[in-house]
Amino acid sequence: HTKNQQVIKKGEKKISEYILKVLDHYKQDDPVGIPDAPIPDPLSIPPLAHSFSVGKMNFKDVxxxxxxxxxxxxxxxxITAMKVETALTIKTLxxxxxYTLSTWLSRANGPFTVKLTDVYVKAIATLEVKKNGQLEAQDMNMDITFKxxxxxFKGLGFFANMFQGIINSVGTFIFDSIKPFILREVNTNMTKDVNEQVRKIPQKFPNSISPFDQLIADVRHRIRxxxxxPYIVNDYNNNVGIFDIYMSHTWLYGLSSIHRVGDIIFEIKNNTVHALLEVxxxxxxxxxxxxxxxxxxxxxxxxxxxxxxEYxxxxxxLSQTMDTRNPPKLEDIQLELGNIQVRFDGAGTVDYLVEFGINVIPNLLRYQIMDALESPVKQRIQEVLNRLNVEKIIKENVDKIDNPSAIEFL
Incomplete structure (x- = not known):
C-alpha cells in the first residue's frame, strides 16, 4: 500500500503550506503575483543580434x-473539460x-533599457488524466502583447540623431526576440511546477471520468x-374555483439519478470566484x-x-471572494422541471369532477414538487453557505491533501 503513497521529501514544500500562503496573499486589497510562483524574475535572455541597413547591433547581459x-x-x-483560460496584466516589464552598435563609420556601446507598458498575457492550459489515473498538466498555449x-540607449553619441529613425524597429525586434524565451520559460516552469504539485495528490481518477463527475457520483451515493x-413530497391543498383538490402521500423516485448537465465553469473576476454548476x-x-x-x-x-x-x-x-475570511454567497438558483405525464387510477365513471381532476392535476403536481424542492433546496444551500467558515475549513483540511489516508474528504 505504501507504494501509492507519495512521500514528500525533506525540505520540499507541502501543497498544504503553499495553499495557505496563497490564501494569505489574497487577503490584500491589491494582490500582485502569486507567492513562490515558479517564474524567474529577472529572466536571463541569451545574446541577440540585429542587422539593419547601416550596420549591426549586438545585445548581451540581457x-x-x-x-x-x-x-x-x-x-x-x-472543470469538466479540465481547461483553464487565464488573462493576466503586468503594468511594466x-x-x-x-548593446554594441557597429557601422562602417564607427562603433557605440553602453547600457540600454526597453520599457514595455500595459502588458497582457493570455494562457490556455489543460489537464489530462493519465493511464495510471494521475492528473497531468499539458503544455500551455500562451501569448503576450503590450500597449x-x-x-x-546610453552612449549613442554621434549616432543619437540617426538612430531615432530605426529605434522603433529595434524595440520591436528586441520584444519579438525575447518573447519566445518568456513563453518557453513560463510554460516549462509552470507546467513542471503544476505537475510536481499534482503528483503529490494521492487521489487517483479513472481516466474515463472527470474528477467532478466522480464527485457527483459521491453525491448520488449520499442521497441514497x-x-x-424515494423522496416524500409535502401534502398539497389547493382550491380552484368551486373545487378543492388535495394531493397526499406523494412519493418521487429518481433523485439519486443526479448527474452533471453542461459544463462546470469557475471564473475569477475582481478577486472573486464565481462558480456555475448545473446538475x-x-x-x-x-x-x-x-x-x-x-x-x-x-x-x-x-x-x-x-x-x-422528464427531468x-x-x-x-455561487460566489466566494478570494479573501476567504468572507462567507460564500448564493448568487442565483434556477430549478426546472421537465414535462409531467400522468396515469389515473380509480377515476371510475367519467364525470365533471374526474375530468376536472385530469386537467388540473399535472399542473398541481408541478407546483407541489417545485414547492417541495425549491424553497428547501435554496434554504439548505444558503444555510450551508452561512455556516461555512471557508478559511477555517481550508486550514483544518488542507493537510489532508498531503496525506493519502485522509484523502476521503475529497
Missing part, C-alpha cells in the same frame, strides 16, 4: 524584470542589458444513504393520492395517480 508582478484580470476554468514601448430516494436527474417516476371535492364537500372523488417527470434541473451560481 535580463527581463517584472514577470512575477502580474495581476489576475480573469480566470475561467471549465523592463528589459535591461548592454506601449519606450527605449533608452440519506434515504432521500440534473434522469426521468423520475412518482405516485400520489388525489381527492377532488366541491367546496361544500357535497361530492368528492378520490384515487391514485402515477406520474413521470429536474438545478442551476446554481
Amino acid at each position: 535580463k527581463l524584470y517584472g514577470l512575477t508582478k502580474f495581476r489576475i484580470q480573469h480566470v475561467k476554468a471549465d 523592463n528589459v535591461i542589458g548592454n 506601449e514601448i519606450a527605449m533608452d 444513504n440519506a434515504k432521500l430516494d 440534473g436527474t434522469q426521468r423520475m417516476e412518482g405516485k400520489s393520492h388525489w381527492e377532488v371535492s366541491l367546496v361544500a364537500g357535497l361530492m368528492s372523488k378520490a384515487g391514485t395517480v402515477d406520474f413521470s417527470v 429536474l434541473r438545478v442551476q446554481v451560481v
Whole structure:
C-alpha cells in the first residue's frame, strides 16, 4: 500500500503550506503575483543580434524584470473539460542589458533599457488524466502583447540623431526576440511546477471520468444513504374555483439519478470566484393520492395517480471572494422541471369532477414538487453557505491533501 503513497521529501514544500500562503496573499486589497510562483524574475535572455541597413547591433547581459508582478484580470476554468483560460496584466516589464552598435563609420556601446507598458498575457492550459489515473498538466498555449514601448540607449553619441529613425524597429525586434524565451520559460516552469504539485495528490481518477463527475457520483451515493430516494413530497391543498383538490402521500423516485448537465465553469473576476454548476436527474417516476371535492364537500372523488417527470434541473451560481475570511454567497438558483405525464387510477365513471381532476392535476403536481424542492433546496444551500467558515475549513483540511489516508474528504 505504501507504494501509492507519495512521500514528500525533506525540505520540499507541502501543497498544504503553499495553499495557505496563497490564501494569505489574497487577503490584500491589491494582490500582485502569486507567492513562490515558479517564474524567474529577472529572466536571463541569451545574446541577440540585429542587422539593419547601416550596420549591426549586438545585445548581451540581457535580463527581463517584472514577470512575477502580474495581476489576475480573469480566470475561467471549465472543470469538466479540465481547461483553464487565464488573462493576466503586468503594468511594466523592463528589459535591461548592454548593446554594441557597429557601422562602417564607427562603433557605440553602453547600457540600454526597453520599457514595455500595459502588458497582457493570455494562457490556455489543460489537464489530462493519465493511464495510471494521475492528473497531468499539458503544455500551455500562451501569448503576450503590450500597449506601449519606450527605449533608452546610453552612449549613442554621434549616432543619437540617426538612430531615432530605426529605434522603433529595434524595440520591436528586441520584444519579438525575447518573447519566445518568456513563453518557453513560463510554460516549462509552470507546467513542471503544476505537475510536481499534482503528483503529490494521492487521489487517483479513472481516466474515463472527470474528477467532478466522480464527485457527483459521491453525491448520488449520499442521497441514497440519506434515504432521500424515494423522496416524500409535502401534502398539497389547493382550491380552484368551486373545487378543492388535495394531493397526499406523494412519493418521487429518481433523485439519486443526479448527474452533471453542461459544463462546470469557475471564473475569477475582481478577486472573486464565481462558480456555475448545473446538475440534473434522469426521468423520475412518482405516485400520489388525489381527492377532488366541491367546496361544500357535497361530492368528492378520490384515487391514485402515477406520474413521470422528464427531468429536474438545478442551476446554481455561487460566489466566494478570494479573501476567504468572507462567507460564500448564493448568487442565483434556477430549478426546472421537465414535462409531467400522468396515469389515473380509480377515476371510475367519467364525470365533471374526474375530468376536472385530469386537467388540473399535472399542473398541481408541478407546483407541489417545485414547492417541495425549491424553497428547501435554496434554504439548505444558503444555510450551508452561512455556516461555512471557508478559511477555517481550508486550514483544518488542507493537510489532508498531503496525506493519502485522509484523502476521503475529497
